[in-house]
Amino acid sequence: xxxxxxxxxxxxxxxxxxxxxxxxxxxxxxxxxxxxxxxxxxxxxxxxxxxxxxxxxxxxxxxxxxxxxxxxxxxxxxxxxxxxxxxxxxxxxxxxxxxxxxxxxxxxxxxxxxxxxxxxxxxxxxxxxxxxxxxxxxxxxxxxxxxxxxxxxxxxxxxxxxxxxxxxxxxxxxxxxxxxxxxxxxxxxxxxxxxxxxxxxxxxxxxxxxxxxxxxxxxxxxxxxxxxxxxxxxxxxxxxxxxxxxxxxxxxxxxxxxxxxxxxxxxxxxxxxxxxxxxxxxxxxxxxxxxxxxxxxxxxxxxxxxxxxxxxxxxxxxxxxxxxxxxxxxxxxxxxxxxxxxxxxxxxxxxxxxxxxxxxxxxxxxxxx
Ligand SMILES: Nc1nc2c(ncn2[C@@H]2O[C@H](COP(=O)(O)OP(=O)(O)OP(=O)(O)O)[C@@H](O)[C@H]2O)c(=O)[nH]1
Ligand SMILES: [Mg+2]
Numbered sequence: 001x002x003x004x005x006x007x008x009x010x011x012x013x014x015x016x017x018x019x020x021x022x023x024x025x026x027x028x029x030x031x032x033x034x035x036x037x038x039x040x041x042x043x044x045x046x047x048x049x050x051x052x053x054x055x056x057x058x059x060x061x062x063x064x065x066x067x068x069x070x071x072x073x074x075x076x077x078x079x080x081x082x083x084x085x086x087x088x089x090x091x092x093x094x095x096x097x098x099x100x101x102x103x104x105x106x107x108x109x110x111x112x113x114x115x116x117x118x119x120x121x122x123x124x125x126x127x128x129x130x131x132x133x134x135x136x137x138x139x140x141x142x143x144x145x146x147x148x149x150x151x152x153x154x155x156x157x158x159x160x161x162x163x164x165x166x167x168x169x170x171x172x173x174x175x176x177x178x179x180x181x182x183x184x185x186x187x188x189x190x191x192x193x194x195x196x197x198x199x200x201x202x203x204x205x206x207x208x209x210x211x212x213x214x215x216x217x218x219x220x221x222x223x224x225x226x227x228x229x230x231x232x233x234x235x236x237x238x239x240x241x242x243x244x245x246x247x248x249x250x251x252x253x254x255x256x257x258x259x260x261x262x263x264x265x266x267x268x269x270x271x272x273x274x275x276x277x278x279x280x281x282x283x284x285x286x287x288x289x290x291x292x293x294x295x296x297x298x299x300x301x302x303x304x305x306x307x308x309x310x311x312x313x314x315x316x317x318x319x320x321x322x323x324x325x326x327x328x329x330x331x332x333x334x335x336x337x338x339x340x341x342x343x344x345x346x347x348x349x350x351x352x353x354x355x356x357x358x359x360x361x362x363x364x365x366x367x368x369x
Contacts (some may be wrong), residue, residue: 001293001344001352002317002318002321003293003296003297003300003317003318003321054216055209055216055217055218056215056216056217056218056240056241056364056368057217057218057220057238057239057240058217058218058219058220058239058240058241058242058243058364059219059220059222059235059236059239059241059242059243060072060219060220060221060222060242060243060244060245061222061224061232061242061243061244061245061270061274062224062244062245062246062247062267062270062289063224063245063246063247063255063263063266063267063270064201064223064224064225064255064256065199065201065224065247065250066224066245066246066247066267066291067245067247067289067291067292067345067347068202068221068222068224068243068245069200069202069206069221070196070347070348071243071245071289071347071353072206072208072219072221073192073195073196074196074347074350074353074354074357075208075210075219075357076208076210077192077196077350078350078353078354078357079210079211079212080210081208081209081210083192083195088189088190088195091190091194091195091198091200092188092189092190093137093138094137094198094199094200095176095183095190095194095198096136096137096138096139096140096183096184097135097136097137098170098172098176098198098199099136099148099176099177099180099183100134100135100136100140101170102169102170102172102173102176102177103129103148103151103152103177104129104130104134105167105169105170105173106151106152106157106160106161106169106173107126107129107130107151109160109167109169110126110156110157110160113160115156115159115160116156117151117154117156117157118154118155118156118157119150119154119155121150122150122151122154122157125147125150125151126151128147129144129147129148129151132144139184139185139186140184145180145181145184148177148180149177149180149181152177152180161173161174163302165249165295165298165299165301165302165303166299166302166303170199171197171294171295171348172197172198172199175197176194176197176198192350193350196347196348196350197348201223201225202221202222202223202224202228203223203228204222204223204228204231205220205221205222205231205235206220206221207219207220207221208221212357212358212361213361213362213365215361215365217361219243220235220239222235225256225257226255226257227257229270236277236279236280237279239279239280239284240284240285240364241284241285241286241287241364242274242280242284242285242286242287243287243289243360244271244274244286244287244288244289245289245291245347246267246268246271246288246289246290246291246328247263247267247291247292247295248264248290248291248292248293248296248321248324249292249293249295249296249299250263250264250267250292251263251264251296251299251305251308251309251324252299252303252307252308262308264308264324264327268327268328268331269331271288271328271331271332272331272332274286275331275332275334275335275340276334276335281334281335282336283339284339285339285340285341285363285364285367286332286335286339286340286341287340287341287343287360287363288328288340288341288342288343289343289345289347289356290321290324290325290328290342290343290344290345291345291346291347292346292347293321293344293345293346294346294348294349296317296320296321296324297317300317300320305320305323309323311323321344325342328342329342341360341363343356343359343360
């Protein structure tokens with residue numbers, strides 16, 4: 001998948017083809033197809049081929065906001081692990097807060113850019129919004145809501161939003177603000193798409209059990225913020241495969257934790273650490289999801305990759321994607337090439353993920369045979 005079709009809502013079969021990872025024309029796919037007959041494995045992968053009662057345990061790793069929980073939620077949707085009413089209720093509160101955070105960020109961007117609002121009364125509206133408080137976990141009072149809608153619809157704000165990749169504004173901003181009126185209602189029920197679009201940092205561990213290709217899987221999702229990474233090692237035993245998410249669009253961003261470390265560098269260091277972890281080095285497959293390809297491709301036009309990676313001299317988004325892929329491959333130096341696969345993903349795209357996940361689960365099961 002390149003940039004051009006990353007936003008295309010393709011049919012699942014087409015997507016499965018697009019999902020064949022990292023394949024530029026006339027090039028070998030990055031994904032290394034395992035000739036499993038030659039492999040000698042000592043992990044649970046060696047269990048009898050037809051052991052339908054064994055649960056295949058997968059661990060989701062990656063930095064904060066890399067798309068881990070989004071991937072887990074796609075699996076829940078696609079493999080029919082329904083969300084409970086209680087989960088929906090809690091997520092609703094986070095959605096209100098996400099909307100406020102996006103709004104506040106837009107107002108700050110307007111202030112920092114020194115751009116005037118198209119409608120001067122929105123200057124006052126913006127000021128009032130900033131004074132109202134930093135969080136909002138419930139319905140917005142009507143007057144407050146009207147101010148938000150007025151600022152969002154201001155022509156100058158919309159123009160600035162079109163250049164959002166230069167400001168690292170969350171992609172869900174437009175998604176939620178465009179439907180703000182239907183969200184800011186007592187009877188609002190988030191839809192599956194709303195769950196996928198919202199970000200709720202994971203604290204601790206959550207897991208989902210599901211069936212794919214007639215086999216049971218259990219997927220563990222852990223928080224990726226630095227403070228949570230200390231707990232990762234407690235989850236390493238009995239894991240059959242790692243799903244590693246890496247938000248490639250973050251090449252220009254620094255970590256919230258220290259505001260210094262480049263996020264791409266941090267993610268690649270993490271990948272290197274996981275790849276060389278003794279418990280995973282010899283037998284565990286790592287499926288790497290180079291995620292947020294949509295944001296990455298959009299951002300390249302605003303913020304050149306070479307500003308942050310001086311080794312990069314390419315001119316196209318395909319070259320940029322290939323460059324990042326090579327960095328991921330380098331991070332796995334020393335690992336058997338049959339023990340990892342790289343996919344380019346847009347985790348918020350359910351149809352695309354249906355194709356990719358179908359391939360991944362098939363690959364896992366093939367290797368078990
Ligand atoms: N545009 C775009 N947004 C994405 C993509 N993948 C995830 N997101 C959004 O990015 C945010 C990532 O959130 P999560 O999946 O919860 O991140 P996480 O890795 O679980 O983060 P922690 O729990 O803090 O470790 C959410 O708002 C998603 O909607 C993608 O491919 N493209
Ligand atoms: Mg999470």
